[in-house]
Amino acid sequence: MSYPKPILISELQTALSDPSWDSVVIIAPQFDAELPDNIQTVIQQQAKFDQRIGNSVVTIVTQEIAPKRLVLAPTGQLTRYFDDVRRYFDAAKLAAVEVIKMGSVKPLLVVLSDKSETYKNATTVSYLGFSQALWQPLEAREYHGESIEPVQTIGLVGGNIDVNLAAAIESGKYVARDLCGTEPERMAPPQFAQYCVDSFANSNVKVSVVDDMAVIERDYPLMWAVARASVEVERHQPRVIRLEYIPEGEITKTLMLVGKGIVYDTGGADLKTGGHMAGMSRDKGGAAAVAGFMKSVAELAPKGVKVVAELAAVRNSIGAEAFVSDEIITGHSGVRVRIGNTDAEGRLAMADLLSRFKDEALTEVNPILFTVATLTGHAARAVGPYTALVENGVAYKMGLGENMVKQGDLIGDPCETSRSRREDYDFVQPRTKADDLLSSNNGPSAVTARGHQFPMAFLALVAGLEQHDVNSTQPMPYIHIDIAGSGVENGDWQHGKPTAAPVAALLSSFL
Incomplete structure (x- = not known):
């Protein structure tokens, strides 16, 4: 029995140069700010011929970062009175499905959150959403083996996160x-x-x-x-x-x-x-x-x-x-x-x-x-x-x-x-x-x-x-x-x- 363990990553640029991470997942309302220049360039080039950027989950293969795989998961609007932090949860779930399809087993989750009180737990909630998508039923694990849950570690880049609390919840x-x-x-x-x-x-x-x-x-x-x-x-x-x-x-x-x-x-x-x-x-x-x-x-x-x-x-x-x-x-x-x-x-x-x-x-x-x-x-x-x-x-x-x-x-x-x-x-x-x-x-x-x-x-x-x-x-x-x-x-x-x-x-x- 296992769930993906969260690891706090304090420096994004260093992690982007670390090939032990095999994908980078960015969860954000938009992808035109707060990101390193090399990622910004990749996104801008992709956006020239891909209208899905910012509207649905997009995967990009690039040599600009060591993990090679880049997944963009937009949250959609966050400013309406009925929006809440589940926008991050849902975006992370969709991203997790793509990560598994690509064969990634050690993703780096980068969460760019709204600074309001409503979204103060956006990184933790994104991790929980990602993990929700990865879980497979007990009978399936017993039949197929634990390998059907291949992700054992998730790197977390974002604000206001206690990884011990996040791990305990998950x-x-x-x-x-x-x-x-x-x-x-x-x-x-x-x-x-x-x-x-x-x-x-x-x-x-x-x-x-x-x-x-x-x-x-x-x-x-x-x-x-x-x-x-x-x-x-x-x-x-x-x-x-x-x-x-x-x-x-x-x-x-x-x-x-x-x-x-x-x-x-x-x-x-x-x-x-x-x-x-x-x-x-x-x-x-x-x-x-x-x-x-x-x-x-x-x-x-x-x-x-x-x-x-x-x-x-x-x-x-x-x-x-x-x-x-x-x-x-x-x-x-x-x-x-x-x-x-x-x-x-x-x-x-x-x-x-x-x-x-x-x-x-x-x-x-x-x-x-x-x-x-x-x-x-x-x-x-x-x-x-x-x-x-x-x-x-x-x-x-x-x-x-x-x-x-x-x-x-x-x-x-x-x-x-x-x-x-x-x-x-x-x-x-x-x-x-x-x-x-x-x-x-x-x-x-x-x-x-x-x-x-x-x-x-x-x-x-x-x-x-x-x-x-x-x-x-x-x-x-x-x-x-x-x-x-x-x-x-x-x-x-x-x-x-x-x-x-x-x-x-x-x-x-x-x-």
Whole structure:
């Protein structure tokens, strides 16, 4: 397992004379300034007969520089109010495709950025975009060999870059893409757990795995309901994976993240039909992103911040033991949940983990709780390719979501906030005295009003977090993060590359 390591290059002219670099990639809004004279001359000569210069990616072979290959990747306009640093990310992705086609394995990335605050991370984001394009699925690497990812080093020339931070983000995103993007047998729950064990071996993150079915049935009853039909198949049996980083010295803040790891979602007894099951091996994207975030934490080893994550790795199978709508199941918190739809299984898989974290948080220092999930089609409909954030009252009052939006924009991992409202809490109230809470309605979330907001209310209620909101003597900030719209490229859940959202946004916002 490898990702291209960034190397900071302080002097461009020297690097242009170094034949160990085998291509030079320039990412910029335009190519008529800030470049050495020899490159300027090459570009000007090419532009005389090539109108693509400045409009699309162009490759030039020249003897004027030692690497011989020159790739020009324009960002397009940067000055409109809706432009953002993803212009660099996208340009770098396109350039990476050309670099691979040319056979380059050690590119030098030169980023000429706008000097405004919006683009201060342009070099880091360009590196992340370049790396996104280079990643190949785990199964492909295992079949073809690691040589299908030939680029192991990327030189970076640009301003305002911390290569250690950039490497840590990409290391985490690599893990997240692997876990999310791998097919359901290769990354069934036991395999998901083993990948985590291997990824954090000899690191500062402690890994523990609950693999005793009796313990899961007892301690995670709502997750167990989702898993029931899969338990008879040993290779599909569920796992709870705990990842824990404890810094040296004083702890000033504690981050507690729950990840939805539905390794395959058939919909359960409310079976997905009409072709909607394809791509459901990526329903583990939330847990994958949390594991990736923890990998970045392991690389950075931040001081003062304790980070704990628990991942619910489970398969929502169909069969004689499948749970069904109308069942009433008592969760870890003691709340009796009536099942509204078995295809709304992700919130059930996370509920008991969040409840247990709420109990742990009572003795932690300044805890912030998160759930991260590919939860609802409504999030994809409502905010498109952006990560949806739904906060409880404490997080909203602290401005945590808005800060995540700001930081996500700057690092090319954008988010949008959605308010939690009284209607969301009303939506999941019980209809009889036989139960305490309704898990969902029985229609698709994408056509349900407030379809990505009300699940946060369910999770807060089922975990007992409503007792720790703004009027509590021990308030706990909680953010529900829905990546159903942002988790894969172009919304293609079967074939699109995982994006590893919101790894970069979380790092920038909370570390």
